[in-house]
Amino acid sequence: MIGLFKIFDSHVHFYSNSFFKFLVKQKPNRADINTELKNLASKGHIEIPGEDPVQLAKRWVDIIDKWKIERLLLLGSMPGDEDSVVKAVQSFPTRFAGAFAVDPNSNQLMDNARKRLKEDKMRGLLLYPSLYQISVNDEWLYPLYELAQECKAIVFTQFGKLLIRPREYAGVPTVTNDQFANPKDLIPVAKKFSGIRFIIPNFGAGRFEETLELGKECPNVHVDSAGSNSWMANHPEKPDLKRVFQKTMAVFGSGRILFGSDSGMFPRGYRWDILDNQLKLVQEMRIPVPDIKKMFYENLAALIDS
Secondary structure: OOOOOOOEEEEEEOOOHHHHHHHHOOOOOOOOHHHHHHHHHHHHOOOOOOOOHHHHHHHHHHHHHHOOOOEEEEEEOOOOOHHHHHHHHHHOOOOEEEEEEOOOOOOOHHHHHHHHHHHOOOOEEEEOHHHHOOOOOOHHHHHHHHHHHHOOOEEEEOOOOOOOHHHHHHOOOOOOOHHHOOHHHHHHHHHHOOOOEEEEHHHHOOOHHHHHHHHHHOOOEEEEOOOOOHHHHHOOOOOOHHHHHHHHHHHHOHHHEEOOOOEOOOOOOOOHHHHHHHHHHHHHOOOOHHHHHHHHHHHHHHHHHO
């Protein structure tokens, strides 16, 4: 199925060398950085990329050329690693767009966000409310939303269950607070900042019904289909992916669904099986070809290129 449709993947983590260094520096009672990196690689059976993010970007271009994929949205998943994504995007601007994670508790939050969105021309930012233990509706974040709205930036907002495999491999605990993991918390924000295009990854990562309620209320909210969607196995209804797509289509329509693979770590590289399975599924569901084109390319291109 891969190669039949143009693909713009909304969800690829750019796990750079500096990402892993920032990560292991968070570990309590750590050894020297090189030892920690070796231990991380061994535990996760993963590769740590070289120090040049442009070389990593070139590797991604070679991979997506192999799978006939046009574009990726690269996610800088660690606050502080923005430069790696900026360099990757600047090296291959027709293949990549970039988004960056923010630490809402940083006193440099706004200065950094302005630089990244206005000077570096990054196209979006990532919020992890449960990880940083702040409500998306906290007024502290309103200046950030105003900036995003001004810059026509997209705002990824991670709700539901948060799994960060690199943290697990590094021995850095992922401490989250479910109080801040409910997609419905975004309803007043999305209504107040109606010019922002919000994206909820992984169909809400287990908070599926709440994500559907959010989508009914707020036409500026999108969802992505990223990854294996392992949350389905622990969901009370235990839906399959077909049922998830059916319910999501009924609420969001084809115009607010984005394909994502949740790729990132090597040597696995691009998760072509996720793409192949989802393409097969939507065709088996007899979703019209124009709608498939929207979900797998055109919707994200409209958000990024506007």
